[in-house]
Structures are given as C-alpha cells and as structure tokens.
Amino acid sequence: MTSPPSGFRFDLTTAPAGPVAPRTGRITTPRGSFETPVFMPVGTLATVKTLLPAEVAATGARIILVNAYHLYLRPGHRLIEQLGGVHRFMRWDGPILSDSGGFQVFSLAGLRKVTEDGVRFRSHIDGSEHHYTPELAMEVQQALGVDIAMPLDHVLPGEASFEAARDAVDRTLRWYRRCRAAAPGLTTFAILQGGTHPELRRYHAREAIQLDPPGFSIGGLSVGEPKAVMWATLDSTNAELPIEKPRYLMGVGSPEDLIEGIARGIDMFDCVLPTRLGRNGALLTDDGRHQPSAAPPTASATSRPTPACDCLACSQFSLAYLHHLFRNDELLGHRLATHHNLRYLARLTERARAGHPRGALRDRSRERLPRALPRRPTKQRGSAAAAKIVKKTPPGPERTPCKQRRGVPS
16 A cells, blocks of 8 residues: 555544445645535635635635636646745635546537547637646646645546446546656545446446545536436445545535535535525525525514524624625625635534534434425435435526536636
C-alpha cells in the first residue's frame, strides 16, 4: 500500500456498521482539518456567489470547491499561480477541493471530441479550441495549489448503454493512472463511473481500489436518473469501498439527498443548489423551501424567517424585511438567502454528526434528521427508517438540479 500524500489523512471518529452505513470522520489537510460528513459550498470561479470568504466561513463551511476547467479558461491557471495560488487569489485560508471539470467538458455535447489522449473542445466563452488531457488537468490543479484534486474522467449521461459505460469506466481508470503519474504529490481521489449499471459500478470500484487512491469520488449520478435508481447504484458502489477511505458524492447536495447519502456512508457533498436557490429568493427549511416574497407584506417585524436558525438573515432580520428585499429585487436579499441556505446545510451535517447521545450514527439516523426538502415517497434501498417526505416544489420528476449544464458556471 502506498503512503497518502503528505499532510492528508482521514480518520473515522465513529465505527460504521458496514460499508453502506452512516459514519463520522475527520479529514486533515496541510491547510486545516474538517469533520465529516461535510457539505462543501461551490465556488466555481474562485468565489461563492454573492458572499465574502469570511461570510462563507461564518456559515460553518471549512472546505470549499472550485472548478479547474473554468479557472483554466478564465483567468488562466498560470496567472493564478503567479498571484500566489487560488487560496491567496480568493482569500480563503481553509482547504480547497477542485473539480477537474470533466463533467463540464463532457456537457459541451457537439463542442467536444473524445480520444484516448484527452478531450478536444471549444470554449463556451469564446469558441477557442482546447485539448484537455489528464496531464493538463493535473497541471492546472497543481498551479492552483488545491488541497484535494480530481482526475479527468469520462462522464456519460445517466441513460448510457452498458457498452458505452464500460468504455468510459476503462478510460477513466487509464486516465487516473496518468493523473497520478503526472502529479504524484497531489492528493487526487479516484472518480468512479459506470452509469446506472451496478456490475460496472462494482467493477470500477474494485479496479480503483487496486490503485490505492487517498479517497473515492462517486460521479455520474444525479444526471437525470430516478432517485430510487441513484440510491440503488450508490449502494452497489459503497458496498465495494474500503471503510477507511473517504467517499465524496459529486454534485449532489440537496437536503434530502444529504440525508440519504449520509445514511449510506457518504462523507463529502457539494452542490450549486443552495446558492442558486438563494439568488432566486428561496430559503431551505426543515419544512421545505420557503419564498419570503410570498409572505404577507404585513408580516410581523419580529417574525424571523426561520426561528431556530442562527444565520445572518434569521438572527438579524425579519421575514417582513426579506419580503421587502425580494419584492424589490435588492441584492442584499440574494446575499442573505445564500448565507441562510449554506448555514442550513452546515447545520444539517452538524446534526448528522451529533447523531445520537453517544455520537455513534446508526442506520436509523435519518429519523433524527429533519424532513428537509419534502419530496414524493419512493421505494428506497437501505434502511427501512428512511425519511418519508413529499416534495412541495420539485424541479422535475424526482430529480435534483445540482449539475451545471453545458460548461456554464452557476
């Protein structure tokens, strides 16, 4: 077994009942440690939209995500390197995880061509042609100076055929070997693909384990497949993974998805949903999404948006004031709602980590978590104690709009 990259460590703080069971842990990096399970705010372009870094930290966030593909295109990874790296560039002192941008590149559809060497694509910004290889993806992330990197992977739609998915899995394995060779000192998780084919997911997990990565990223989910299929696929994947390595469910992070993922042993999540909802005037609450603009204009000046929340919006302002801000499209409303949503997800993971009086999470942990974003009840694999909740304002039939489309940042 190879040694983990210098300064990176994952320690379980509670013993899970098995590979598909909730657990708590701590990840240590050279720039600090954080408890898991954890939600990572998305700062695609080296900024969490509308918020200052100090405001992001005030939500309880200890690690954020940036996107190497977008920063490669603009302003350029070499410029950021010259300016001292992405931490200094954006004034964030904690750990940063970078997505290589594989999902964004492959979402360009007719604008890209895949070869064994890499992907040729045209920029969504100016149409310029680029050749993005596993080696270049690692060069970009090394220049950014991130703490946890992702390899370039071959991403397919959720409904991809078995043959296409098998081809993508094998290419992703080969590309991962190239990524590790190109940047041996960088903490680079292995990304697991395989579509919704359980046998391919198990195969990819077993093959990736042989490469002894410091952690596993589960990609290619929440891309249009029904939720029940997503969770069954995740169960198949997690059942193969070693308990002592961290698991990151990529691009998934709505409240109900955090609940289900945590119950299945996921340690790390990210999603653009909370910040996007904040910019569109929606607050995440235990009872579903709340629209302050829909509140009565005569709402009491002492009525808080969410009484139990300690975010900037709920601790300092009234529901009437948020109603006023959103009805007049004031930018402060977007900022306050974004801060609230990120704090809500941080509190959700805090409550999950607390779990039980003795600190040990069990399969029944979902009963102790809030109803979050209510959704239609579906048959779920895993614990019979899964939350049974009905979604009030679904973005689509049992789908979560966490992924960015056609390479455009959100």
